Amino acid sequence: NAGVTQTPKFRVLKTGQSMTLLCAQDMNHEYMYWYRQDPGMGLRLIHYSVGEGTTAKGEVPDGYNVSRLKKQNFLLGLESAAPSQTSVYFCASSYAATGYTFGSGTRLTVV
Amino acid sequence: KQEVTQIPAALSVPEGENLVLNCSFTDSAIYNLQWFRQDPGKGLTSLLLIQSSQREQTSGRLNASLDKSSGRSTLYIAASQPGDSATYLCAVRMDSSYKLIFGSGTRLLVRP
Numbered sequence A: 001n002a003g004v005t006q007t008p009k010f011r012v013l014k015t016g017q018s019m020t021l022l023c024a025q026d027m028n029h030e031y032m033y034w035y036r037q038d039p040g041m042g043l044r045l046i047h048y049s050v051g052e053g054t055t056a057k058g059e060v061p062d063g064y065n066v067s068r069l070k071k072q073n074f075l076l077g078l079e080s081a082a083p084s085q086t087s088v089y090f091c092a093s094s095y096a097a098t099g100y101t102f103g104s105g106t107r108l109t110v111v
Numbered sequence B: 001k002q003e004v005t006q007i008p009a010a011l012s013v014p015e016g017e018n019l020v021l022n023c024s025f026t027d028s029a030i031y032n033l034q035w036f037r038q039d040p041g042k043g044l045t046s047l048l049l050i051q052s053s054q055r056e057q058t059s060g061r062l063n064a065s066l067d068k069s070s071g072r073s074t075l076y077i078a079a080s081q082p083g084d085s086a087t088y089l090c091a092v093r094m095d096s097s098y099k100l101i102f103g104s105g106t107r108l109l110v111r112p
Helices: none
Strands: A004-007 A010-013 A019-025 A031-038 A042-049 A064-067 A073-078 A087-094 A106-110 B004-007 B010-014 B019-025 B030-038 B044-051 B056-059 B062-067 B072-077 B086-094 B100-102 B106-111
Touching: A004 A087, A019 A031, A019 A087, A019 A106, A031 A073, A042 A064, A042 A073, A042 B100, A073 A087, B004 B086, B010 B019, B019 B030, B019 B086, B019 B106, B030 B062, B030 B072, B044 B056, B044 B062, B044 B072, B072 B086
Parallel strands: A010 A106, B010 B106
Antiparallel strands: A004 A019, A019 A073, A031 A042, A031 A087, A064 A073, A087 A106, B004 B019, B019 B072, B030 B044, B030 B086, B056 B062, B062 B072, B086 B100, B086 B106
């Protein structure tokens, strides 16, 4: 009964490096989301997906790309990391009519 | 544009007190409202989900109410315990979207 699993949990990147954050859910949820959480800014939506093969931009999509090739997985990519992308990243999933289930987060530092 | 506000930003109470956390939103066309708990350095744990047609939900010592017309929700915690210390977030989902809009949270400290 894993729910939403995020990997990795921690990562330090150098400016300009790339990486992919993986989110996996085992609840057969249609909808998946990536949020970032910053002090004083709250939780902000980066990208989301309403089904396999679909993605859409949220509030703060610049510098990120996403893919949803399988229903259970939602990948968040940083092509060229910047210090402004230092944050805690949360993945979440939901059915249309239910609440969200969040993962435990990925703490990313870009130096 | 929907705005979600939580008051107070921080609250410190002695153990055993009953307390109320407030959440207000500017656009009443919500689909549902969800209360979360976040411990320091951890993820969000869902506490209660209230659909727009509901007035309240209860889970153990927690009771959440929703008044759509006035744009308010409250989270009532009975007989608070030190283990209740955390940040409490409310979030609304609009009728027209799948996205959650979060408040900035209330940081609760329950003193032994």
